[in-house]
Amino acid sequence: MVTAGAFDGERPLHPAGAAVLLAAFERGWAQPGGLGEASAHSRHLLQAAREEIAGHLGVNPTELEFWGESALISPMALQGMPAFTEGKLIVGATERQEILALAARTKSSATLRVSHSGLIDHDQLLEEVERDSIVAIQSANIETGVCQNLKEISQIVGAMKAELHIDYSASGPLVRLPHYWSTADFPAKSWDGPSGLGVMLINKSHRWANPLATATTRRSPESYSLPLVLAAAASLTGWLADSKNESERLRNLTTMMREVIARTIPDVDIAGSGKSEESLPHILSVSILNISGERLVNALAREGFAVASGSACVASAIEPSHVLQAMGILTHGNIRISLMHGVQESDVKRFLALLPGIISQLRTEAGA
Amino acid sequence: MGENLVLDCLGALCPTPIIQLSKAVRTMNPGDHITLKADDPATKSDLIAWARMTGNHVTIISETSFDIEKS
The missing domain is CATH 3.40.640.10 (Type I PLP-dependent aspartate aminotransferase-like (Major domain))
Incomplete structure (x- = not known):
């Protein structure tokens, strides 16, 4: 389920x-x-x-x-x-x-x-x-x-x-x-x-x-x-039987997320090229300038979205993500989105609709 | 040569040094310099990413001291 x-x-x-x-x-x-x-x-x-x-x-x-x-x-x-x-x-x-x-x-x-x-x-x-x-x-x-x-x-x-x-x-x-x-x-x-x-x-x-x-x-x-x-x-x-259809669908969803986030949120760092031969269809890593990753994860949780983070300020991490550091990607304000088989497009669209407002509010609270 | 300011964020956890720097840079003129002092382990790599994203110039003086020139 x-x-x-x-x-x-x-x-x-x-x-x-x-x-x-x-x-x-x-x-x-x-x-x-x-x-x-x-x-x-x-x-x-x-x-x-x-x-x-x-x-x-x-x-x-x-x-x-x-x-x-x-x-x-x-x-x-x-x-x-x-x-x-x-x-x-x-x-x-x-x-x-x-x-x-x-x-x-x-x-x-x-x-x-x-x-x-x-x-x-x-x-x-x-x-x-x-x-x-x-x-x-x-x-x-x-x-x-x-x-x-x-x-x-x-x-x-x-x-x-x-x-x-x-x-x-x-x-x-x-x-x-x-x-x-x-x-x-x-x-x-x-x-x-x-x-x-x-x-x-x-x-x-x-x-x-x-x-x-x-x-x-x-x-x-x-x-x-x-x-x-x-x-x-x-x-x-x-899983392999599901993947035949799901991989393409999830690829379309993450491509849409990449495009919408880049267009609607200023100062974001999205990891990877997004090209199909260089990226998995279901994972997206986004770092947002002047935002605490922990506050962002918590704000999204209040809206019913569970995401992971590579930011050091998230409770489970002591050091920032060595992966993001090696790529020269911003480590703070990071969220990792992983879409599973069966995810609804309407949930993804609701996430995309909510995210700019959450970011704007967190930046205002931080005085950024 | 513009004005040279110092922003002391030693002991502050990320993203506070970057947020404080972003605020300080907004009030500066192109060519102004600011020295950021910060020892959070994420600051150095985040500062380089910040410079790439904002178009400002960063020079690493030491592991905890950075010179930033507003572009």
């Missing part, structure tokens, strides 16, 4: 996933590794889900590992590459904080500049990448919706036969795997699947070993919940 005004990126489990979840707890309760009949049934369910998800992601089922700790997938994927110990870790300046922190702890690392529109500097990548390098890139950024040119990046990294890890947290399978890749991170949340589950892809032609101490040959802790795997598979199938 879509909640009116929920523009903050929090999305419920896809109805297709919700429909199978309860039944999955009844059908898939046994450990797939066990010996009994119930375990054999669980193994069958797990394999079917693995094949369904692998098919949608365009990989071989043997290249897919489920992780119950989805936030660990990218750090583990990088640390499982043989080059991690001695090679250079190259990351984009707008990567997730934990990846930047990991790069800071490695023996050799480089941070790639981004342009004002959020795109990685490919010339710098060409200069930095070596045969023993690992390049960690997001397919798209969850704060700004900016999509990287994965085709060109994979060509640059592939030409050096270096390793390429891609984090699909923001885009999910809206963005396809490029021709050359080593590992990839797909949280099930990226396709409105359940939280607490993610998929690590390991390209069969690249070397990778579980960095966690283990006495087995397992490539993951296998601590995931099988019912969540089944719900994730059903969600992915349903």
